Amino acid sequence: MNYTFDFTPIFQAWGLLAQGAWATVYISAISMALGLVFGIVLTALRMAPLAPLRAFAIGYIELVRNTPFLVQVFFIYFGMPELGLRLNAMEAAILTMTLNCSAYIAEIVRSGVESIRPGQIEAGKALGLSTPDVYRFIVFRPAIRAVYPSLCSQFVLMMLNTSLVASISAQELTYAAQMIDNRTFRSFEVYFVLGAIYLVLSQLFSVGLSMIGRVYFSYPTK
Amino acid sequence: MIRTFGFPELLFILDGAKWTVLMSLAAFLFGGLLGLLVALARTSKIRPARFLALCYIQLFQGTPLLIQLFIVYFGLPIIGIRVELWLALITGLSLHASGFLAEIWRGSIQAVPEGQTEAARALGLGYISRMRDVVLPQAFRISLPATVGFMVNLVKGTALAALLGLTELTRAGQLMSNITFEPLKVYATVGLVYFAICLPLTLVSSRLERRLNARG
Numbered sequence: 001m002n003y004t005f006d007f008t009p010i011f012q013a014w015g016l017l018a019q020g021a022w023a024t025v026y027i028s029a030i031s032m033a034l035g036l037v038f039g040i041v042l043t044a045l046r047m048a049p050l051a052p053l054r055a056f057a058i059g060y061i062e063l064v065r066n067t068p069f070l071v072q073v074f075f076i077y078f079g080m081p082e083l084g085l086r087l088n089a090m091e092a093a094i095l096t097m098t099l100n101c102s103a104y105i106a107e108i109v110r111s112g113v114e115s116i117r118p119g120q121i122e123a124g125k126a127l128g129l130s131t132p133d134v135y136r137f138i139v140f141r142p143a144i145r146a147v148y149p150s151l152c153s154q155f156v157l158m159m160l161n162t163s164l165v166a167s168i169s170a171q172e173l174t175y176a177a178q179m180i181d182n183r184t185f186r187s188f189e190v191y192f193v194l195g196a197i198y199l200v201l202s203q204l205f206s207v208g209l210s211m212i213g214r215v216y217f218s219y220p221t222k
Numbered sequence: 223m224i225r226t227f228g229f230p231e232l233l234f235i236l237d238g239a240k241w242t243v244l245m246s247l248a249a250f251l252f253g254g255l256l257g258l259l260v261a262l263a264r265t266s267k268i269r270p271a272r273f274l275a276l277c278y279i280q281l282f283q284g285t286p287l288l289i290q291l292f293i294v295y296f297g298l299p300i301i302g303i304r305v306e307l308w309l310a311l312i313t314g315l316s317l318h319a320s321g322f323l324a325e326i327w328r329g330s331i332q333a334v335p336e337g338q339t340e341a342a343r344a345l346g347l348g349y350i351s352r353m354r355d356v357v358l359p360q361a362f363r364i365s366l367p368a369t370v371g372f373m374v375n376l377v378k379g380t381a382l383a384a385l386l387g388l389t390e391l392t393r394a395g396q397l398m399s400n401i402t403f404e405p406l407k408v409y410a411t412v413g414l415v416y417f418a419i420c421l422p423l424t425l426v427s428s429r430l431e432r433r434l435n436a437r438g
């Protein structure tokens with residue numbers, strides 16, 4: 001082994017990496033929030049009394065979950081302009097992330113909703129809660145609380161997935177690292193540091209998400 | 223000359239799928255062997271082994287697959303191993319798979335009731351026989367849905383090989399998109415090929431899960 005490691009050019013470019021990390025957090029946070037909203041809508045469609053709505057939701061969820069994120073990114077970024085939807089890299093990245101997230105979230109939320117016993121809903125109605133209130137307090141909140149841990153790990157996976165949007169030159173963390181790599185030719189060192197940054201980010205995400213969960217779901221269980 | 227997206231282009235894409243399937247199988251095989259060792263270390267009585275296995279799993283679950291592939295690809299030559307791109311990719315994918323499979327199998331091993339281990343020990347079985355004959359067969363059944371589910375992720379993960387330049391399914395799509403200027407059709411086709419590979423696995427996984435739940 002006659003390779004001398006040199007990390008200095010990478011640390012000199014810390015500004016680029018910090019900017020990239022911020023962009024990664026930004027893309028992830030927006031897509032998670034939007035994905036959660038669309039995911040819940042999809043769950044509702046998936047459990048709707050109308051068969052065509054259910055079929056649409058199932059088709060969408062399975063199509064998204066059984067194709068690679070990278071292909072979805074290319075499809076949206078390179079394919080959509082043919083249909084007249086021209087997006088810049090960042091918009092395409094956020095759109096694809098959101099569409100991708102919503103399918104996974106829908107599957108997770110559905111298993112949460114299915115864990116709510118019908119008696120709960122009947123009890124809510126008997127207590128005189130309006131239908132929206134029944135869904136808000138008795139179905140969705142406990143459902144999401146029940147599946148919150150798997151939702152969190154899905155969110156972390158999604159954050160890690162944002163590394164792929166560098167391939168359409170959306171300027172996030174991996175893109176910043178590739179720029180440093182092109183300038184310094186210190187490929188191994190660059191990606192080693194990059195891996196470390198992602199590791200820290202994913203730990204921060206899981207701690208942050210579980211704190212949000214503790215605050216939001218801090219009402220008694222029984 | 224601009225070609226239109228026709229049969230030869232479709233064949234080229236399908237030819238790329240060969241690599242996708244091959245890499246998935248190889249990564250699952252090698253990742254599975256390594257993952258089993260890590261899962262056993264993670265559930266062993268030896269504290270340092272448990273800790274090391276935990277770090278190993280966290281490392282692979284806490285960094286993007288793309289970066290893992292880059293590190294293996296650029297790192298192997300540094301430790302004096304010069305390999306072809308496809309071998310580096312299979313190595314990277316196998317390591318990735320081992321981390322995730324280890325975590326799935328850790329859960330399954332721990333889901334086997336404690337009484338089974340105690341009974342096996344009372345019968346005088348040693349660690350190897352206890353694991354091989356009593357715990358692992360039961361853990362295997364519990365782990366099946368999640369394991370098959372992970373295979374879907376692995377197939378999708380092989381798409382990243384395109385970013386390092388191996389002409390598998392996604393890269394074949396990129397090439398065809400570049401010469402036909404019909405990205406919509408090309409990527410839809412590529413997506414459908416992945417869908418055709420992954421959907422059966424997904425269906426098997428959810429069927430296994432239902433069967434497992436039914437048995438309680």
